[in-house]
Every structure is written in structure tokens, then in C-alpha cells.
Amino acid sequence: MAADPKDTEFxxxxxxxxxxxxxxxxxxxxxxxxxxILRMCREEDLAKDLLQESFIKIWQKIGSYxxxxxxxxxxxxxxxxxxxxxxxxxxxxxxxTEDLSVYENxxxxxxxxxxxxxxxxxxxxxxxxxxxxxxxxxxxxxxQEAHKxxxxxxxxxxxxxxxxxMKMRERRSExxxxxxxxxxxxxx
Numbered sequence: 509m510a511a512d513p514k515d516t517e518f519x520x521x522x523x524x525x526x527x528x529x530x531x532x533x534x535x536x537x538x539x540x541x542x543x544x545i546l547r548m549c550r551e552e553d554l555a556k557d558l559l560q561e562s563f564i565k566i567w568q569k570i571g572s573y574x575x576x577x578x579x580x581x582x583x584x585x586x587x588x589x590x591x592x593x594x595x596x597x598x599x600x601x602x603x604x605t606e607d608l609s610v611y612e613n614x615x616x617x618x619x620x621x622x623x624x625x626x627x628x629x630x631x632x633x634x635x636x637x638x639x640x641x642x643x644x645x646x647x648x649x650x651x652q653e654a655h656k657x658x659x660x661x662x663x664x665x666x667x668x669x670x671x672x673x674m675k676m677r678e679r680r681s682e683x684x685x686x687x688x689x690x691x692x693x694x695x696x
Contacts, residue, residue, distance in 0.1 A: 641676075
């Protein structure tokens with residue numbers, strides 16, 4: 509992965525505290541990152557704020573960037589993506605459907621805040637399902653990046669995600685029923 513020589517120069521300047529290098533990287537990458545953020549949040553004002561927040565994080569975390577692990581844009585993209593996802597999680601409850609699209613949860617009566625059983629549910633999955641979920645949902649990789657990481661075809665990878673989500677949903681339903689029955693009938 510050959511790094512752009514200009515990026516390397518800007519990153520070295522940034523590591524030395526040169527704010528002008530941040531402005532130059534902003535000029536170079538803000539358009540692409542803004543497009544990603546806007547597609548995710550679909551609100552111009554929010555997208556602008558999240559772009560600024562992303563570049564503040566880039567400034568603060570530049571010491572953790574490792575050019576041996578990937579291009580600067582990929583690293584910056586992940587920061588922007590995660591910043592946006594975090595903002596969306598805070599502001600709107602989102603539900604992921606089987607086809608892996610995301611929509612707003614209009615049922616506000618249901619509060620899904622108990623994640624205590626999630627680790628147990630994840631541990632019950634097949635190892636390849638666990639790895640797929642980990643790469644996408646905990647490490648923030650795209651499906652394109654994650655299928656390459658697992659060295660499987662993209663279609664197979666998407667099947668892993670779909671199967672894992674279905675199994676997790678089934679297991680979650682079983683646990684919810686068990687909790688409900690325990691509450692109704694007691695432990696004895």
C-alpha cells in the first residue's frame with residue numbers, strides 16, 4: 509500500500525503540531541468524507557458538524573495512524589464513519605433489517621437497552637459468524653473490507669452476516685421469553 513507522498517508529508521507536519529497540514533488534508537479529503545457522512549445521516553447541518561468533529565478527532569488521534577496498515581483516507585474514513593454512527597445511535601434508535609438496511613425505530617414503547625445477554629449470544633455463534641459480526645459491528649469494516657479480511661467471497665460473507673443476525677434474533681427471542689416466564693411464574 510503505497511502512501512501518497514503528499515499525505516506522508518502532511519501527516520509528518522501534523523505530528524509536529526502544524527495546523528496548516530490539517531487544513532491541507534481537510535481541503536483534500538473533506539469533500540469525499542462529507543459525502544460519506546451525508547449519505548449516512550441525510551441532514552446537511554448535522555453532516556457539516558460531524559465532518560468538523562471527524563477532523564478534530566483526526567487532529568487528536570493522528571499519532572495512532574499507521575501508514576503500514578492502510579492509506580490515510582481509509583483511516584480518516586473510518587473515523588468519519590464511526591463518528592457518524594455514534595451520533596446516529598445517540599439521536600435515533602435504529603433497527604437493522606435482514607437485508608442489512610437500517611431504518612428508524614418508530615416503536616418507542618419498546619426500549620432495547622439490556623445488552624447483558626449479547627456476549628453469551630455471540631459466543632453461541634459459529635466462529636465464522638462471530639468473526640463476521642466482529643469485523644463489521646465492532647471493528648467498523650465495510651462488507652467489502654471484511655470479506656477480504658476473512659478471505660471469503662463477498663456473497664458468502666453477506667450470508668454469514670445474515671445468518672448470524674437471524675440466529676442472534678432467534679436466541680434473543682428465546683431469552684426474552686425465558687425472562688418473561690421467570691417474571692410471571694417466579695424461579696421456583
